[in-house]
Amino acid sequence: MKRIIVSGALGKMGSEVIKAVGKEPDMQVAAGVDPAVKTTSHNQYGELDIYASLEEAISATNPDVVVDFTAPGVVIDNIKTCMNTGVSIVVGTTGITADQIGELQASVTRDDWAALIAPNFAIGALLMMRFAQEAAKYFANVEIIEYHHQQKKDAPSGTAIKTAEMINQVYSGRPSANPDESEILEGARGAASGYVQIHSLRLPGYVAHQEVIFSSAGQLLSIRHDSTHRESFMPGVLLAIRKIDTLTGVVYGLEQLLW
């Protein structure tokens, strides 16, 4: 039986992870962590202890795996805490930069520990990224529109950044930008990630959605994925919990466990 600490336990994703893990026969939630509680206490999940600090929760419960859905400003410290205590961690928190991942990878000193950092745990989103990478071989022009709920802290989304990275890996270049183009309002053309422009919408009513639009003369190809409920991420999170022991060091992307 794998024993799990859920970091960010009182958040939207953390609550969903607690529900999902609770339904599985081979794992259980040992504790939650969320500074929104000031002291160790019981909360709405009945008997589950929610700690204010990850260190305290790890030393009190000695878990097998930590799952982190918190915020960009705290996740790196949480990963370091797990590295120092030897507890492997599944990270869904987004907003982690490529430099931060590189620094974490360079600081790993043990081979009995892993962190899986995945900007998207939904299988459909992973397929969208894979199909987009394939389409990028055949289309010179591409832009990404991503749509999220209004509380999301980071922009563009981790999924959009990763999609752009995957497209840039295979892209031979797009035609030069229109020389007559100018932005009347700064940011109107989105943010550039290599060859790919990314546009981020933040509106209540959305969960997590992305459209990758390719074009060439006279044709458009749209590859779209919609997470309409946070349940969509749970099979990927459960897979990562089950398979993290097969990884070593800091690994980026759930696809490392899929194909």
Ligand SMILES: NC(=O)c1ccc[n+]([C@@H]2O[C@H](COP(=O)([O-])OP(=O)(O)OC[C@H]3O[C@@H](n4cnc5c(N)ncnc54)[C@H](O)[C@@H]3O)[C@@H](O)[C@H]2O)c1
């Ligand atoms: N990888 C994916 O598939 C995926 C899917 C959806 C959301 N996300 C990401 O997950 C993260 C959380 O999203 P959310 O919608 O649940 O946010 P949320 O704001 O609802 O929840 C975050 C929770 O983390 C808690 N928290 C803050 N600091 C903490 C700390 N030091 N230790 C433990 N808990 C702490 C907050 O109190 C809050 O309850 C975001 O970065 C979001 O982009 C990832």
